[in-house]
Amino acid sequence: MSGLNSVDTPETAGTEMYGLISELYPICRSITGSGVRETMGILRKHIPLTIHEVPTGTSVFDWTVPKEWNIQDAYVKNSRGEKIIDFRKSNLHVLNYSLPVNKTVSLKELKEHLFTLPEHPDWIPYRTSYYHENWGFCISHNRFLELREDQYEVCIDSTLSEGSLTYGEYTIKGESDEEILISSHSCHPSLCNDNLSGVALAVFLAKLLSKLSLKYSYRFLFIPGTIGSITWLALNEHRVQRIRHGLVFACLGDAGGFTYKKSRWGDAEIDRAAAHAVKHSGKTYEIAEFIPFGYDERQYCSPGINLPVGCIMRTPHGCYPEYHTSADDLEFVRSEYLTESYSLCLAIFNILENNLRYVNQNPKCEPQLGRRGLYATIGGQQDARARELAMLWVLNLSDGEHTLLNIAEQSGLKFETIKDAADALYAQDLLKLYSAGGAEHATL
Amino acid sequence: MSGLNSVDTPETAGTEMYGLISELYPICRSITGSGVRETMGILRKHIPLTIHEVPTGTSVFDWTVPKEWNIQDAYVKNSRGEKIIDFRKSNLHVLNYSLPVNKTVSLKELKEHLFTLPEHPDWIPYRTSYYHENWGFCISHNRFLELREDQYEVCIDSTLSEGSLTYGEYTIKGESDEEILISSHSCHPSLCNDNLSGVALAVFLAKLLSKLSLKYSYRFLFIPGTIGSITWLALNEHRVQRIRHGLVFACLGDAGGFTYKKSRWGDAEIDRAAAHAVKHSGKTYEIAEFIPFGYDERQYCSPGINLPVGCIMRTPHGCYPEYHTSADDLEFVRSEYLTESYSLCLAIFNILENNLRYVNQNPKCEPQLGRRGLYATIGGQQDARARELAMLWVLNLSDGEHTLLNIAEQSGLKFETIKDAADALYAQDLLKLYSAGGAEHATL
C-alpha cells in the first residue's frame, strides 16, 4: 500500500552519504554555535530543513538553554614560539566549550588542563565541559610525554555568551498525522561514526522518503545531544502524542554488526519491527534491552515522555576503542557500511508502513489456492514452495488479531515474504483489511 | 472415573494392526474411488463404520467434491511388447488421478510424463495430480536411465467421472456429548507408514474404546486428505462445537521417536495432555509448534474452524527419506512401533478422560496422612515415597484452580502417579470434585 513497498536502496546512496560526511567532517561543531549553523546550512542543500534558534536562557523542563559557544582559534606555544598544539590541525585539540584563555603557564599548570588517552597513545581524545566552566586541550599521550619544563603560551580564542541553540527539523507529510520520529545528534566536531554517520543517513533517507507517497508522516530532527532533545520536547510537548514510532540514529558507519536498543516499552511496534529487520539483515546483530543511558532515547524514553523510540546503531557507543577519539575519522566509516545501514532503515520503515492487519475471507478450511493459480502446478520449486507456505501462514493467522509483522514473527519468515503473500491473496479477494470501528487498518 | 483407567495395551495389538496394514497395503487407494470403498469394507470387519458417499460436484466451503477416479490397469510397453512399467507390480507406478490414455509415444514424449527420484534411484516415487488433469508414470530412476530411443505403447485404463467421495465414520457414545475427534487420512495407495499406520491404530483403538464406559464420546474419521476433512467439516458444521479435543493420526509405525504437533491454540488441553504423554513415553520425542501445513489439522485449525486438534506422529512427514516412495513398505513399519504408538494414544486418552479438578477438603496445613494409612510406616521405599510426594502435590494444588494434568505438569510427575494419588486421597474423603455451578468436573 505504501509507496515504500518496492523501493530499493539507490546505488549512489553510500557514496553520497560518505561525501556528505567528508564535507561536514572538518567543521568544529558543539551543542551551540556557528559550527552547528554551518552544518545545518550544508544539510539544507539536500533537504528543506527548518532551522530553529532557541535563545540562551530559555527554560526547557529542568534545564536552561546554555550560552552559545564559538571558537576562532586555539593553540599552545612553547617558549620558542612553536605551536605544539594547534586547533587548526584538529578541532578535537580543544576541550569543547572551553572558556577563552590567553596567558603563559608553567608545565605544571598546563598539565592540569591537558587530556590524553594513555591506552591509545597516538589518538587525541574528545572531551567536553558544557555545564562546568573550564578550559583545556586534548592531545595524544605520546605528545604529552614529550612536553618539557617550559613557559607555555596558552591561547583559546573562544566566546561564551548570550546567543541561541540551533537545530534543524524536517517533516515529510504522509497520509496520516501519525509520525515516525528520526532523531540524530549533530553536535560532535570531527568525529565520523559518532555521529556524522547518523546525520548523513537521516538526510538521504529523508530525501528518498520525500519523493514517495507514505502512510506515516516523518519528522527528522538534527539536534545537539541531550539539551537538543530536551529542548525540542519542551517546546513541542503538544506534538509528542502524534509520534507513533521513533528511532535515534547513531554510529551507523562502522564495520560492526547491527545493534537495536529497544525503547522503554520493550515490545512496541518499532521494537518488534526493528528487531525483525535486524534479525533478517543477514548481518550479525544484537537486540539490546532498554537502559536509561546512551543517546537521546534517554529523553524520549523518560517516564513522563515515554515514547516508543529505540536506537539503531552498528557498534554501540563505548564499545569500539575509536569512540570519542581522533580515530573516529574518515577511515573508520565506509560507504558500504553506510549503505547497509540505509537498507536496514528502509526495511524498518517498510515494515511500519505495511504492517497491516487482514481478515481471511474464507476462514473455514483453506481456500483452494490451485484453482486461483496461487499454487505452483509443478511441485518442488523452492521459491514457489516458500511462497505457498507464506500464503498458508497469512491465511491461517489473518483472524483480525495478527498483523503481518505478527505473522512474520510467528512463522519465522521475512516480512517481505509475508507481505508479498498477503498482496497475492488480497488481489484474489481472499483477504480484506481489518476494520474496527471504521478504521481502514490497525496495528498491534 | 473413566473405564479407561486401568486398561493396558492388549498383547495382540501390534500383530493385529500389522495384519490389517498388510491386508490394506496392495489396494490402490486415492481420494475417491473403489480402492477407498474396498478399504472401508475391510475396516468394517473390525468396527461398525458408517460409510458416507458425497456426490461429485457437492460444494464444500471453497471447494467442490471432485470427479471419482478409478483405475483397472496401466502399463508402458516397448516396441518389443515388453511391459517395462506395470501398474500390477506396484500401484505407485501410476500418477494418482491420471487421465485415461492409450497411445504410442516417442521416448521424448514419454519422459515428459515420467517421475523419478534421482537421490534414491531404486525407489518409485508417489505422485498425484488431483486438481490438475494430467497423466503420468512414476518409476525408479535406475529404470528411467535404462530407457532407450523407441516407440512406447502407453496405456492407462482409468476413468474420471461423476461419482462420489467415500469416507468412513464411527462414533462411540460416552457419558458426555463432548467429543474427541480422531482423524486419519486413508487416501494413499501402497504406502504403509503414511498412512495405513494411522488407519490401523485408529481402528484398533476404536475397537478397544467401544468396549469401555467413557466420559467423552469419540468420533473416528477415515477420510481422504484435505478434501475429506473439508467435506466433513462443511457437512457437519453444526457438530463442530461438540469437539473438545482432537488428534490427527499419521505416520505412527516407523522406528522414530514421537512427535506431537500442537494445535493452533498452542496450549489447549489436548496440547498439554499429548505433550505430557509424549514426554513420559520413555521414547525420544519432539513437541512442535503449530504450523499451517501438514495433514488435516490444517483444516481443523483454519481460523474459522479453530478446533483444538493436534497431530500425533512418529517421524513427521517429509523428515524420513522413505516418505511418499515405494520404500514406505511393509518392512518400514513394525508391529512393535505400532504397539508403542497405541500405548501412547491410550495414555493421552487416559489423561483426557481423567483430568479432573479436585478441592482439598483439609486445605489448612497438611492432613495427617499417617493416621489414614496413606504414609508408609517404614520409610525408604522408593515407590511409597513417590506416592507420598504425589499425594502432597495433589493436596497442595487441589485448590479448584488446578486439574490433575496441571499438577502433573507442575510436579514433573507422571499423570498416572498423580491420578493414583488423587484416587487414594479421594477414597479417604480428603478430596472432593470441584464444582462450579453444579458441574461435576471441569477441566482447564
Added chain:
Amino acid sequence: MSGLNSVDTPETAGTEMYGLISELYPICRSITGSGVRETMGILRKHIPLTIHEVPTGTSVFDWTVPKEWNIQDAYVKNSRGEKIIDFRKSNLHVLNYSLPVNKTVSLKELKEHLFTLPEHPDWIPYRTSYYHENWGFCISHNRFLELREDQYEVCIDSTLSEGSLTYGEYTIKGESDEEILISSHSCHPSLCNDNLSGVALAVFLAKLLSKLSLKYSYRFLFIPGTIGSITWLALNEHRVQRIRHGLVFACLGDAGGFTYKKSRWGDAEIDRAAAHAVKHSGKTYEIAEFIPFGYDERQYCSPGINLPVGCIMRTPHGCYPEYHTSADDLEFVRSEYLTESYSLCLAIFNILENNLRYVNQNPKCEPQLGRRGLYATIGGQQDARARELAMLWVLNLSDGEHTLLNIAEQSGLKFETIKDAADALYAQDLLKLYSAGGAEHATL
C-alpha cells in the same frame, strides 16, 4: 527509612551463634518434652521469648497434639553386662519417641529394632517414630556388624504421657502491624546444621532487630517441625493475615552455597527479595521452585493458608550426606558460614524494609543532575559512574509502578546501590514517595 539501613553484621555474630549451638548441642530434644523446655530456657537468656505450652490432645486442624515424650536413659547391654549402646554417649542412639522398654531379647529380636546406615558405616543415623508407637536404637553400621549371638538387656527409660507441646515465640513491634515471620524448627536432638544453625541465627538476628526502629513487626517462632507450625497456625489463625512475608530458617551453618526455596506464590515480594539477596551474595546459590515437602513451609504454604513464606538454607536437607546423622555435628557447622548466613538474612530484611516505591518529580526528560552536584565533575571514576547509572535507573523507573527492588532487578544492580541512589535523589526533592489513597508507601 528503616533503622536497618546502615546496619552491618556484628563481628561477634559468628562466634556467638556458634557458642549457642555448642551449648544446645548435647540436649536431647524432640517434638515435645523437657529437652525443648531446656532449649527454650537457654534461648531466653538472649531474647525475651514467650514460652507456650499446648496440652496433649488439643485439636489443631486435622491433627492432635501428641503425648509428651521424655527420656532419662537408654542402653543395650550384652550378657557380660557391657553397655554396647549408650544413650548418654549420644542421644541419637535412641529412636526418637521410643516407648519405654526393659527386657532381655535375642540378637534376632534386637535387630528388628536397630537402625543403621550401611553407606556411612561410622555414622549413627537419626530416626523418629512420633506417630507410630515403636521402640528402637540407632547405631553405626560397623557396630551393628560386630553384634554376636547373645542375650541382650534392652532398656529405654522413657515416658510417653499426657503433657504438652512446648514452643517459643518472640515478636518485635515495628511501625506497622504487618509482620515478617521467621520460623525455625527446634525439635532435633544433637544435630547442628539441622537445625541448631537456624535456631541460633534466628536468636541473634532477633537480638539485633529488637534494638532497631523497624517498619515491619517481626515474629520469631521456635517450634517443633510439622506439628509445631500446624499448632501455631491453628491457634493463631486470626493473626495469619498480618503476615506479609515469611522465611523458614534451616541448615544455615554448613559450607555449601545458598539455597532459596520459593513460597507457593512463586513471585511474592519475599521470593524476589530473597532471590535478589542470594544472587548478589557473592556465593554460589540456587533459587528453587516451591515443592510441597521440606520444612514448615509445607504448612505455611498449604492451600488454605497460602502465606508467602519461603525457606532459606545453605545445602538443602537430604542433599548432604551428613543430614540426619551423627556427622551433622559441631565440626560440620562453622562460625564463618553462620556469619555469612546472618549477613544474607540481614540483606533480605533490608530489602523488605526499604522496598519503597517513589515517583520521579521531574519525569519529563532527565533532571539536570550536574547542577545538583549529583554528577561527578571529573568523569571516569568507576564508583561515581555506577552511582550515576543507578540514579538514571531510579529516575527512569520511578513512575509509580516500580519499587526499588523492581528497579534493582531490571537494572541488574544491587539493591543497596539502587537504594543509595534513591536516597540521594530524594534528598534533592527529585523523588517523592508514591502514595495511593493516602498510603505512605506501597510495595509490589
